[in-house]
Amino acid sequence: MLCTEKGREVTETEFLAAYDPAEYERLSVAVDVVVLTVDEGELRVLLVRRTEHPHVGRWAVPGGFVAPDESLDNAAARVLAHKAGLDGIFLEQLYTFGAVGRDPRTRVVAVAYYALVDAARLAAAAQAAGAVLATVRVAWAGETGGPAEARDPDGAVLPLAFDHPEVLGTAVLRLRGKLDYAPVGFPLLPERFTLRDLQEVHETVLGRRLNRDSFRRRMLASGQLRATGDHERDVPYRPAEFYTAVAALARPAEQ
Amino acid sequence: MLCTEKGREVTETEFLAAYDPAEYERLSVAVDVVVLTVDEGELRVLLVRRTEHPHVGRWAVPGGFVAPDESLDNAAARVLAHKAGLDGIFLEQLYTFGAVGRDPRTRVVAVAYYALVDAARLAAAAQAAGAVLATVRVAWAGETGGPAEARDPDGAVLPLAFDHPEVLGTAVLRLRGKLDYAPVGFPLLPERFTLRDLQEVHETVLGRRLNRDSFRRRMLASGQLRATGDHERDVPYRPAEFYTAVAALARPAEQ
DNA sequence: AAAATAGTGTCTATGAGACACTATAGT
DNA sequence: ACTATAGTGTCTCATAGACACTATTTT
Numbered sequence A, B: 001m002l003c004t005e006k007g008r009e010v011t012e013t014e015f016l017a018a019y020d021p022a023e024y025e026r027l028s029v030a031v032d033v034v035v036l037t038v039d040e041g042e043l044r045v046l047l048v049r050r051t052e053h054p055h056v057g058r059w060a061v062p063g064g065f066v067a068p069d070e071s072l073d074n075a076a077a078r079v080l081a082h083k084a085g086l087d088g089i090f091l092e093q094l095y096t097f098g099a100v101g102r103d104p105r106t107r108v109v110a111v112a113y114y115a116l117v118d119a120a121r122l123a124a125a126a127q128a129a130g131a132v133l134a135t136v137r138v139a140w141a142g143e144t145g146g147p148a149e150a151r152d153p154d155g156a157v158l159p160l161a162f163d164h165p166e167v168l169g170t171a172v173l174r175l176r177g178k179l180d181y182a183p184v185g186f187p188l189l190p191e192r193f194t195l196r197d198l199q200e201v202h203e204t205v206l207g208r209r210l211n212r213d214s215f216r217r218r219m220l221a222s223g224q225l226r227a228t229g230d231h232e233r234d235v236p237y238r239p240a241e242f243y244t245a246v247a248a249l250a251r252p253a254e255q
Numbered sequence C: 001a002a003a004a005t006a007g008t009g010t011c012t013a014t015g016a017g018a019c020a021c022t023a024t025a026g027t
Numbered sequence D: 001a002c003t004a005t006a007g008t009g010t011c012t013c014a015t016a017g018a019c020a021c022t023a024t025t026t027t
Helices: A012-018 A072-084 A119-129 A164-179 A195-206 A212-222 B012-018 B072-084 B119-129 B164-179 B195-206 B212-221
Strands: A028-039 A042-049 A063-065 A090-097 A108-116 A132-138 A148-151 A225-231 A241-245 B028-039 B042-049 B063-065 B090-097 B108-116 B132-138 B148-151 B225-231 B241-245
Touching: A028 A072, A028 A090, A028 A119, A028 A132, A028 A164, A028 A195, A042 A119, A042 A164, A042 A195, A063 A072, A072 A090, A072 A108, A072 A119, A090 A164, A090 B090, A108 A164, A108 B108, A119 A132, A132 A164, A148 A164, A164 A195, A195 A212, A195 A241, A212 A225, B028 B072, B028 B090, B028 B119, B028 B132, B028 B164, B028 B195, B042 B119, B042 B164, B042 B195, B063 B072, B072 B090, B072 B108, B072 B119, B090 B164, B108 B164, B119 B132, B132 B164, B148 B164, B164 B195, B195 B212, B195 B241
Parallel strands: A028 A108, B028 B108
Antiparallel strands: A028 A042, A028 A063, A042 A132, A090 A108, A132 A148, A225 A241, B028 B042, B028 B063, B042 B132, B090 B108, B132 B148, B225 B241
């Protein structure tokens, strides 16, 4: 059952020395990063306008090809840093899109990631990078799933490149699913936030209103929040206390 | 902002005709399929013994390289059919593993899938394919995550190839997570099953005992079960009624 | 009859939703 | 004083766990 060559077994070292990678056809592998935030009750995504073929002029999530000497996670972090100017934020693998005709140039397998960041930081990064923040709309409720649509601030639909409607829809679906059991809301908020801010983030992501009393009890009982003792200022009503997330959401280690 | 060549804009058609895929380095892309079942209170995985370098003699989940003209889903279904003789069973993308050194031959990005099948069918398929069914053990509880280990029927640990301990661990984690909200137990059972069978599957996957009364109520109230009116035979106690899953779990459509 | 599990009914504990009430800021 | 929201306490309802009891088969 072992490989033989001239009547004797070859060792793994000999095999690897003689191995020719061109024996199997290779594919282009890209990472696409869906950078999401919540602002003013809307889910927003960072999009860049394509300046080259294919799909010139259409809008795309930042992406780039994976180099032979970098891991997928590193490639995604590199794309996030170079194309969006963002560093050290929540970043997690989402899904891999590999339909044959998804890129008209050649066969490209895209490993999609999603990143979460607070609205103020993303607004600054988008401006510096020359990107736009588009509102995300999905035509489905709950955890049904399906493509998503991006609109500019005037409500006009932005044409998306490649299969990015599906990529964006998958990111929304993942976010909704995670919010039910994971503290995924915190990366979307600044370090200090009120319970009202947190509830608005949850409601925006889930696309439905939540019960205030129940949400408050559940969050305080979860042990994920630490009260700061500080309160809001200059609000025309009783100021709410600021909280912080008790444990920073750990970045998953490279596989 | 558009590409120019000799002072005029090029159309997308012209661009694609002149596009050279070799401009970017390409990678090998493989699919690995984790085929799982539950039998005798144990989670089992189908493994094949590697007959070629690298990792000759070690055990691996069935895998294969993705051809340029097939989608990832199709490649996974092909591997499942050719290497395990299984067709038309639950198959879903799991996670993509892309660490640089995970394959000693060359850079290989592995898109892992997991498949679920009932124990009797998998036992027959494994025998026909010359594969083994190994018991899966994880050293972690709940949804912690981490690598998994495979043991033969005598309890001896089978050495796994590549990063397959992580791949296997990721599959167990996904299965546990899905069981909480999705009817993922049904693909692991034959068409007709008792509530006891279903509970045993859930307990095995989750790695903990469940409350009988509560499980029964929850399942019957879920609307996912249809009573058949038939009952077990030749059991030394009151025979339980057979149920069927009311809706076959739809295979996700190709992206 | 004994043993073992299926299946039903009921009580209790827990958590979500609803509501009432008090607290605290700006206007 | 008025308004708007923060924060607390309590009631109700739905669901999970626990337990008791009956049903049905083989040995």
